[in-house]
Amino acid sequence: MLDGMHEHDKIAQRLGMLLTRLYSGEKLHLSDLATEYNVTVRTLQRDFNQRLSYLPIEHRNQQYWLDPGFLNHKNDGKVRKLAEQLGITDLFPHASEHRLGQLLDRGNPSLFAIKGFDVQSTDSLSHQLPVLEQALTQHLQCWLITKDQRKQLFSPYQLVNYKGTWHLVGVSEGRLQAYPLSSIALVELSQQTFTRDALIQRQIDTDPTLWRSGMIEVLLKASASIAINFQHRPLLPEQEIVKTLDDGALLLSSRVLDANQILPVIKSWMPELTVISPGFIHEQIVRDLRHLLTLMSQAPP
Template sequence: MTQPVIPSCYYWPMSNATEYVSMAPTHRSSSHDKIATRLADILIRLNNGEKLDPHSLAEHFGVTLRTIQRDLLERLAFLPLTKDGHCFVLEPYYLGKLTTGDIHRFAALSGVKDLFPDLDDPFLRELFDSRINQAYLVKGHQYEDLSDKTDEFRHLEQAINQCRLIHFSYKDKTYTGIQPYKLVNHNGIWYLATVHDRQLKAFCFSQLKALQFDEHRFEPDAETLAVIEQEDGIWYNQDKREVVLKVDAGVAHYFKRRNLLPRQTIDKELEDGSLIVSSLVAHDNQILPLIKFWVPNVWIISPDELRQTLLQILGEYVKQ
């Protein structure tokens, strides 16, 4: 029997998630109900911050270890899980964000993934992030240790979600009436993306002092949110300039596999396998550390003053 495929217009609303189970063939619905029930239990444990041992889960549910491994690594592959020894745990900044309704909906969706190929991991991850990730925008794979600022972090998350103005001190300067938009994790460091005096600015979260929360609200600007989410880092200057580089053939595949530079574009692939790559940057320090990382396999073609700056830095380094 040909398996039914759900049109994408039907599986966007989360409220319809439980309907997918009933659309499965009758002789398979019972087994998928059991899967969904087991996945819901696992999601509840993860949401509560428990570290899950696959062997213990297999014994608890009376299933094989392979079944539990499939649950964690395939059916729930859209979750941001990390390994702690031989246990699985949900990323710390996602903990406690799912409601009971959310958990059962995600469990129902995950339980029928093998029936409906359209319900792939990117789709489910997008749904998961849209439900969880209202205040955070993670641009990296490591997290700054904020254990001593947990309360401030949570209150700031609430201010972002409620669109409330904030006030704080930063590098001996007082800022008032700040509009907080996103907590951005860039290369392991948390920044606060804000609008101040009608300009988009980023502040290092750990350096915020005397943080206060206002009862007054602001109306978020859709274009500003788009800029924050599309930017490669925390450099929000609107006046960007182009940097053109030549990338050696020996490392070209890294730049072809994914963008390693801000607003990277591969302009041309030369006969020897090397690349001409362009990047749009708001500040020299946005790209110079990246270029230094790839020296001597990357050369600056233009602008000339940036190339001279790099040569000066390298020259001073050699002298030392």
Template sequence: MKNHDKIATRLAQILNKLNSGERFSVEELVEEFSVTSRTIQRDLNERLSYLPLKKENNLYYLEEYYLGKLNFDDIKNFAALSGVRDLFPSLKEDFLKNVLDATINQAYLIKGHDYEDISGDTETFLCIEMAIINHTVIEFIYNGKLREVKPYKLINTKGIWYLASVEDEKLKTFSFKKISKVTDTDLAFEIDKSVSENIQNSDNTWFSHEPIEVVIKVDAEVSGYFTRRKILPNQTIVKELAEGGLLVSTKVAFDEEILKIVRYWIPHVKIISPVHLQEKLEDILKKYLKL
């Protein structure tokens, strides 16, 4: 789970407590959420500073006039916003107050990807999470085969969970839903900083294969989409063309990883290199047109 997701979950629970009229100490929250007192202090004094909080006998609570003001949707809205701060130009105090206002928050609608349902795999998820935190080797069954890996990160890409881990000294990716019968061996391993940096800095989901560098020509009609955000994994703008188009570079693990994106943008994009990828795309389209 990403750090901002943990923050969002914790804040939502604290908000729910406050909204219900509960009183609690910093120490109680530290024990409940297994975080430091400094983290809880930051939650209360910074992240929730826009609320009318009171402190009495070392217990925090919400001003009486504000009790019950937040409905369940309000709490979910704030929890979501706290986890996607970069989505907005700023998340200042006035903005947060407006978001939690039942009238003003009608101005916002956030649409994202559908997320795969892993609610039935909570124990597996938590077992892997703890192994990542404790740097311990795990075993599991994947595609009918027993695997022994050093787990590094649980990664969510477009709503799908993956496990990035090292097996036989190679960085590999496993689809979480295909993982079963996880066992924590309690065998500690040392984190390889270069592996962590590779995972952190790469836009690719699959680390099991050597990356393929692909250069794509983008027409002027759609170049704005590619300059505003990264359409391609590990996208780099190589050159801005005279007519307003772009040459864009990317690195992918599989042919299909880039072909499916290019198909979406036809006829405004073309693969320049490697040539065999453009030829493969054209063959696929020819076969489709014959159907």
């Protein structure tokens, strides 16, 4: 089930499945799980004893389950809080605790299923997470060194996943800023603390323009043969249909904070999806294709 995924994606997928099954009241046996997820028993023990250690998990004879007393109170707002954090409450009209809870209930056939979350690689988060957690919990200022070698002192407020991309949000030089983690090369802690401002946190929670500052607008053309896919639902970040051409092709615009947000999508639809502007994204695709051809030419027959 998890073949072909990056290791961190496999872990996240496996933990999500384990959580769902635990919350449904299921008792999980390590040997069965090892076969099902193609991992060792030791890996699963690490999942339960370390990665899920914040839950009241009980175990005996290689079986693991959630404390029944905890399960009896699982609908006291925790489900809604998790749904809000995952951004799925808007998927349901008048989302109730009961309706959201059905997503976790494996005892009966579920009325709902959610597939295909648009989540990008978490490499940039996993590399920086320990130092960022320390800075955020202890209210420590830190030095951000970006991949273009800029360095600035930053007061971090929150890690925010905006449309699949993780950002570090905070204040630098008196201005609220949101940095995609993919643009940060290194985070260095200082010993200087700062005082959080409730007004700034409110702006982070409510101001949509925060995510548009510094965005790159990309103009693309989708051929008529694939146009229906982009008309059916947005496949590009911040996608807008600019114009439908006479031959059925589409002019599309997309706004991204980092070119890496859109490059994989473009490549997956080539050659039917082409970049009109900006030039540097087109040039990056050409460089990547040349590199791929070089690697293929060097591969043994």
